[in-house]
Amino acid sequence: MESTLQIMPVQRTSRNFGEYAEEAVIIEEPVKPKKVNHFIEANSVEVTLDHLKNENVIPVFSKDNELTISHPQFIETVWAAANSFYSGEQIEQPDIRCSHVIKGRKPEAVNKPKNLLTEADTTQYYERCAFAIDIPSIYEDVSGxxxxxxxxxxxxxxRENLATKKSPELFRLAVSFKNQVCCNMCVFTDGYKDDIKVMSTKELFLATLELLNNFNAAKNIHLLQTLGDSYLNEHQFVTLLGRMRLYQCLPQGYQKAIPRMLFTDTQVNNVAKAYINDENFGSLGNDLSMWKLYNLLTGANKSSYIDSFLDRAYNATELATGICSALHGDDNYQWFLS
Structure with a gap:
């Protein structure tokens, strides 16, 4: 089968990214039509970069009143790094989702009754922010x-201790493939960093470049393609669901002997419902391909809170590939099918 994967031809031969470092640039943000599907849902809301920059305050480290790296700076820095690394590719504007609004009052409104407060009297910022930047000129077809x-x-x-002096701040980044039919994210080992700790946007820019450089797109696409070649019968799928429900109740020592499973009972229930009702990946009455199982898992993950979203997206990859291996004799994930 002829591959259509479009990969940037330039290969980085050096790990010294200092020469590519630059200040975050301002993104000129055109008006976008509202999307039906989002890469994450849960209790998050869609926001614009302009809203984050002009209608939200920036939290500080209280001991020395030093600014944190703001959500807009985070987004613009990653966007700039993507444009630098994937120069010549089509880089879309970020799709931004936020949650957990932290509200405050301006000093002159401290004694105002709540029902008399106006927008001019209040401040706010979002505790949690997630965004996705699509690069549609780099793509592949997997199982249609x-x-x-x-x-x-x-x-x-x-996850930051803002009651102290300024210290390295924690960010999470993934470079992955997004299924366009459902906006589900496919997160892989070499494309995920859950512990990027930096003091400045320059350090964040360099960390983003390093992640993009280490990502093996062709290898991970091949992994996804192999999922379409293996199937669970209905009995195996029902057994898997039961084991996933049971996992959360196991004693901690017992859990440690089994590969991790981060999905909640509600999300496991959503996988079961989607198996019956999902128009793209439902398979009631038929064997379920591992590709479809993977998308049922990543679809259920859209109900995760922002701070646990990428961990569970990666765990969906672990589960799908691990169970696929178990079907072919590997012992590591056999517990979920036994």
Missing amino acids: NRLNLSIVGVRALN
Whole structure:
């Protein structure tokens, strides 16, 4: 089968990215039509970069009043790094989702009754922010679904200790493929960093370049394509669902002997419902391909809170590939099918 994967021809031969470092640039943001599908849903809302920059305050480290790296700076820095690394490719504007609004009052409104407050009296910022930057000129077809390359960023200020002096700040980044039929994210080992700790946007820019450089797009597309060649029968699928429900109740020591499973009971229930009702990946009455199982898992993950979204997206890849291996004799994930 002839591959249609479009990969940037330039190969980085050096790990010294200092020469590529630059200040974050301002993104000129055109008006976008509202999308039906989002890469994450849960309790998050769609926001614009302009809203984040002009209608939200920036949290500080309280001991020295030093600014944190703001959500807009995070987004613009990653966007600039993507344009630098994938020069010549089509880089779309970020799709931004935020949650957990932290509200405050301006000093002159401290004694105002709540029902008399106006927008001019209040301040706010979002504790959690996630965004996806699509690169549609780098794509592949897997089992009849078009997958575009996408860069996903997550920031959760609930994981920062803002009561101290300024310290390295935590960011999460993934470069992955997004299934265009459902906006599900496919996150891989070499495309995910859950512990990027930086003091400045320059360090964040360099960390983004390093992640993009280490990502092996062709290898991961091949992995996804192989999922379409293996199937669960209905009995195996029902057994898997039961084991996933049971996993959460196991004693901690027992859990450690089994590959991790991060999905909640509600999300496992959503996988079961989608198996029956999903128009793209439902398979009631038929064997379920591992590709479809993978998309049922990544679809259920859209209900995760922002701070756990990428961990579970990666765990969906672990589960799908692990169970696929179990079907071919590997012992590591046999517990989920036994």
